[in-house]
Amino acid sequence: MEVSRRLEPGQVREVLDLVDTVAASDGVIPLSEHVILHLRHGGDEEVRHVLARSGDHRLVGYAHLDVTDLVEGPSAELAVRPEDRRAGVGRALVDELLLLGRDSDPGGSMRLWAHGEGTGAQALATSMGFERTRVLWQMRRSLLASLPPAELPPTIAVRTFLPGIDDEAWLSLNAAAFTALPDQGNWTAEDLEQRKAESWFDPTGFLLAETPDGELAGFHWTKVHGAHHHHPPGDDDHVHPHGHAHVPIGEVYVIGVSPGHRGTGLGRALLLAGLHQLRSRGLTQGMLYVDADNAAAIRLYEELGFTRWDTDVLFRR
Incomplete structure (x- = not known):
């Protein structure tokens, strides 16, 4: 060794x-x-x-x-x-x-x-x-099937992420949205820069929800696996779980809502806005990851046509 x-x-x-x-x-x-x-x-x-x-x-x-x-x-x-x-x-x-x-x-x-x-x-x-301590479901749905419209709360508008301009505000929003999930909420500017440097990064698939005074209220960052672009060694676009390398699939990469805008329907609207955006790019499948014990989120995803596809497990000893 x-x-x-x-x-x-x-x-x-x-x-x-x-x-x-x-x-x-x-x-x-x-x-x-x-x-x-x-x-x-x-x-x-x-x-x-x-x-x-x-x-x-x-x-x-x-x-x-x-x-x-x-x-x-x-x-x-x-x-x-x-x-x-x-x-x-x-x-x-x-x-x-x-x-x-x-x-x-x-x-x-x-x-x-x-x-x-x-x-x-x-x-x-x-x-x-080792014993199981956390289970993540991968869920998928067809993007060819009917999608409800993305009905945003009044006064909220959606635009795309502007690299170099929205970075700091988005990091603050991400931290506030994921206080209970430090793996996501603790992202730094370096973490963001690494992902912006990846071949799959496309700001047109990074949606921001904004109030009239410019405050970020939520976001939906999508990711496309298997698109026809350059793949560095080890790029996770090479292979899709139980899929085929030549069939692109859109992922609900990260979606979050600020604490002050929860309960307004913004999360559901952003989810649907991202799925519509992925479909408009010609993608036929959507996927996401969710904790198996997050019953409320799973219920929402199932209502929108997602079903369980695969499982990742965190063990502890």
């Missing part, structure tokens, strides 16, 4: 190639977006990278350990090359992660993400004594 705080460019290319290989085989991207972004944009000093190699020095597995969350504890994700599974690689990676996690948080617990229902990561986590 190779353990390091920062990967060399050649190692990054190896890891991203591994991610693409696993995604092509499983139909599920094995690492979350923020991990892939950190890999492509230089990483983070508070991260541990674990590389597993074969006797001929091929990269057969990779694990990422984030030790920055002092409250919830270290969080890990991993990927194992399909042809090298059932040989103990995944178990060895998790054992190494547990050792590294204890070094950073003696006596603490470790969290482990398993992406995609039916993948080996969930079975591995269960077999090693």
